[in-house]
Amino acid sequence: xxxxxxxxxxxxxxxxxxxxxxxxxxxxxxxxxxxxxxxxxxxxxxxxxxxxxxxxxxxxxxxxxxxxxxxxxxxxxxxxxxxxxxxxxxxxxxxxxxxxxxxxxxxxxxxxxxxxxxxxxxxxxxxxxxxxxxxxxxxxxxxxxxxxxxxxxxxxxxxxxxxxxxxxxxxxxxxxxxxxxxxxxxxxxxxxxxxxxxxxxxxxxxxxxxxxxxxxxxxxxxxxxxxxxxxxxxxxxxxxxxxxxxxxx
Amino acid sequence: xxxxxxxxxxxxxxxxxxxxxxxxxxxxxxxxxxxxxxxxxxxxxxxxxxxxxxxxxxxxxxxxxxxxxxxxxxxxxxxxxxxxxxxxxxxxxxxxxxxxxxxxxxxxxxxxxxxxxxxxxxxxxxxxxxxxxxxxxxxxxxxxxxxxxxxxxxxxxxxxxxxxxxxxxxxxxxxxxxxxxxxxxxxxxxxxxxxxxxxxxxxxxxxxxxxxxxxxxxxxxxxxxxxxxxxxxxxxxxxxxxxxxxxxxxxxxxxxxxxxxxxxxxxxxxxxxxxxxxxxxxxxx
Numbered sequence: 001x002x003x004x005x006x007x008x009x010x011x012x013x014x015x016x017x018x019x020x021x022x023x024x025x026x027x028x029x030x031x032x033x034x035x036x037x038x039x040x041x042x043x044x045x046x047x048x049x050x051x052x053x054x055x056x057x058x059x060x061x062x063x064x065x066x067x068x069x070x071x072x073x074x075x076x077x078x079x080x081x082x083x084x085x086x087x088x089x090x091x092x093x094x095x096x097x098x099x100x101x102x103x104x105x106x107x108x109x110x111x112x113x114x115x116x117x118x119x120x121x122x123x124x125x126x127x128x129x130x131x132x133x134x135x136x137x138x139x140x141x142x143x144x145x146x147x148x149x150x151x152x153x154x155x156x157x158x159x160x161x162x163x164x165x166x167x168x169x170x171x172x173x174x175x176x177x178x179x180x181x182x183x184x185x186x187x188x189x190x191x192x193x194x195x196x197x198x199x200x201x202x203x204x205x206x207x208x209x210x211x212x213x214x215x216x217x218x219x220x221x222x223x224x225x226x227x228x229x230x231x232x233x234x235x236x237x238x239x240x241x242x243x244x245x246x247x248x249x
Numbered sequence: 250x251x252x253x254x255x256x257x258x259x260x261x262x263x264x265x266x267x268x269x270x271x272x273x274x275x276x277x278x279x280x281x282x283x284x285x286x287x288x289x290x291x292x293x294x295x296x297x298x299x300x301x302x303x304x305x306x307x308x309x310x311x312x313x314x315x316x317x318x319x320x321x322x323x324x325x326x327x328x329x330x331x332x333x334x335x336x337x338x339x340x341x342x343x344x345x346x347x348x349x350x351x352x353x354x355x356x357x358x359x360x361x362x363x364x365x366x367x368x369x370x371x372x373x374x375x376x377x378x379x380x381x382x383x384x385x386x387x388x389x390x391x392x393x394x395x396x397x398x399x400x401x402x403x404x405x406x407x408x409x410x411x412x413x414x415x416x417x418x419x420x421x422x423x424x425x426x427x428x429x430x431x432x433x434x435x436x437x438x439x440x441x442x443x444x445x446x447x448x449x450x451x452x453x454x455x456x457x458x459x460x461x462x463x464x465x466x467x468x469x470x471x472x473x474x475x476x477x478x479x480x481x482x483x484x485x486x487x488x489x490x491x492x493x494x495x496x497x498x499x500x501x502x503x504x505x506x507x508x509x510x511x512x513x514x515x516x517x518x519x520x521x522x523x524x525x526x527x528x529x530x531x532x533x534x
Contacts, residue, residue: 053483076485084483090432091476095492096404096424103493108485113493136279136404138431156484 004031004081004159004188006052010061012212013047021047023212025061029205034189036199036220039209040234045192048209052162052190053084066159080109083153083187087164089145093137098129098148101137105156123155124148127181143174147181160188167195196224196238208233268438272431278395281334282402288331293401293409295502299324299509300397304390306513312379313365316522318386324509325392332400339395343388350387354380403427408492421490432473437466 011025021044029035037045050056051063054075066081068074086092095101099120106116124130127147132140140148146166153161166182167175179201182189193199199206199220206220210233216223223229224238236242243249282289288296303324310317329336357376364372398406404427411420440462448454478486515521 053479055479055482079483079485082483084480086476086480088476091473092480094425094428094477094481096407096428099495100492104481104486104491105484107491107493108487108489116493134283136283138428139279152484 004066005029005064006160006188006190007064008051008061009063011048011051011058011063012060013051013056014059015047021212022051022059025209025212025214027207027214027217029188029190032186032188033205034203035191036196036203036206037190037192037209038194038196038199038206038233038235039215043209043233044212045209046164047212049084049162049164049190049192052160053082054078080156081159083156083158083161085149085153085161085163085166087168089142089149090138092149092152093140093145096136098124098132098135098137098140101148102151102155105152109156119155119157123151126154127151128177141174142169143171143177146170146174146178150181158187160190161185162190162192164192165194166191167193167198196235197240200224200238200240208235268434268441272434272438275430275434277338278399279402281332281399282405284333284400286331286333286400288328288400291505292496292498292502293405294412294496294498295505296397296401297406297409297413299506300393302510303393303513306517307386307389309517310382310386312382313375315378315382315385317516317520318382318389320516320521321389321513324513325389325396328393328396328400332396334396334399339392339399342395343391346391347384347387350384354383357383405496408494411492412494417490424490429473429477433466433470436469440466 006027006029008025008027011022012020013022014020025044025048027035037048039045047056051058051070052065054070057070057072057075063070065078068077070078093101095104102120102123103116106119111119121130121133124133127150129144129147129151132144132148137145137148150166163182167178170178175195175198179198182191182202189202191199191203203220205218206216206223207214208216208223208229215233216226216229225241227237230237303321307318307321328334329339357380358374359376361376361379362374365375366373366378401409404424407420407424407427410423411417444453444458444462448458
């Protein structure tokens with residue numbers, strides 16, 4: 001199954017203002033893997049995500065998503081296979097109602113109306129938001145918005161899910177529900193986050209980005225337990241790896 | 250929408266800023282449109298065409314007409330009752346915008362002093378008649394427009410416009426305006442709150458801080474627009490907004506439109522108020 005892989009080789013990108021956001025990034029993510037991209041603010045995570053949906057094209061190096069190398073010509077195909085969930089759900093939910101929002105992608109793919117209708121209902125059911133189907137997007141709570149935002153990309157049946165801070169601004173219960181939901185997906189998942197506990201829950205592999213380069217790439221359990229490595233990257237151990245606040249044990 | 254409860258309206262305007270209270274008021278209008286009455290279920294196109302015809306008929310009368318305008322009250326009253334919309338709320342909204350109509354008509358009594366009507370011994374000038382006519386037309390058309398939005402929903406009206414052949418860009422602009430007005434107003438309200446919390450003794454609240462505030466809001470809006478556009482192209486946006494049609498223009502809609510339009514035509518060409526007057530005076534005299 002080569003069509004769900006994401007491969008970067010010596011990827012580099014410099015913004016027009018001279019900011020070298022990515023310097024030398026290489027990794028290979030295979031089918032069905034869950035990978036967390038972690039790093040300090042400004043490390044280059046967002047720039048990297050912008051490449052994964054073809055918003056930015058590699059300045060140097062090479063990025064392959066599925067069967068296609070990322071170029072101006074292949075970008076449409078890549079967007080079909082990559083579902084991108086944005087950090088702020090209000091940016092993702094731009095249609096007036098939940099139904100219209102979830103139907104937006106499938107309709108643009110040219111699917112017939114009855115299939116779109118079925119897809120909207122089934123994906124909303126998957127994320128547990130079928131009861132919101134006719135609600136206007138601006139009247140949802142933060143957790144509901146996030147679930148619907150995920151449904152809007154799931155309805156396009158992507159092979160790869162890319163998420164930017166999926167747990168930000170969620171209350172602990174909504175966060176837990178989201179983690180369980182994401183766990184149930186079989187897609188290749190790429191998650192950029194500062195929530196290292198979630199990374200530990202969801203991703204067997206973690207890649208640390210530091211100043212536009214890969215600082216570490218390996219099993220989450222090893223990387224997120226490596227105090228000196230994390231500290232060099234302006235990160236901390238996940239809370240569950242830190243001592244008890246009362247007894248320090 | 251089933252099961253939605255409409256709370257009593259309450260805007261403590263002293264505590265919250267003006268932006269927030271207008272936002273809540275808009276939100277209330279929005280909430281009214283999610284009800285599930287028979288009127289709400291009618292295809293928005295039918296309601297839009299009927300209301301447009303209503304407005305055109307009302308404004309088509311001569312400037313001294315009052316009596317023939319009276320029966321037209323029937324339509325907005327129908328929308329309010331059938332759509333379960335609190336009349337007090339709509340009346341309040343009409344009062345808010347009434348100064349505009351008032352300023353248009355208020356000088357008529359000074360310029361047009363020809364007496365054209367006698368009530369007992371008192372002569373009433375054409376200026377007063379035309380002033381009353383303007384206010385009446387204003388109340389009829391504005392209440393209908395507000396009731397239409399409250400019983401249809403702004404986004405459904407945009408879809409109706411689109412389906413009725415209005416330029417796509419126009420409908421889409423309105424759609425986005427409505428979707429993001431809440432987000433934008435909340436952002437503006439947050440900024441104003443942050444400014445107020447750091448302004449003391451009237452310092453920092455003047456017009457001077459408005460410039461940077463608005464500039465900042467514009468920049469944030471542009472950033473957000475970029476992110477939204479990115480979210481759209483990620484989901485295959487190619488310049489066309491495709492929307493599933495949830496309504497059908499059926500027999501019910503045909504009856505609604507044709508029934509009301511024929512009634513408006515009757516009201517337009519037959520003076521019902523006068524006929525009723527003759528009938529009543531004929532009965533008693």
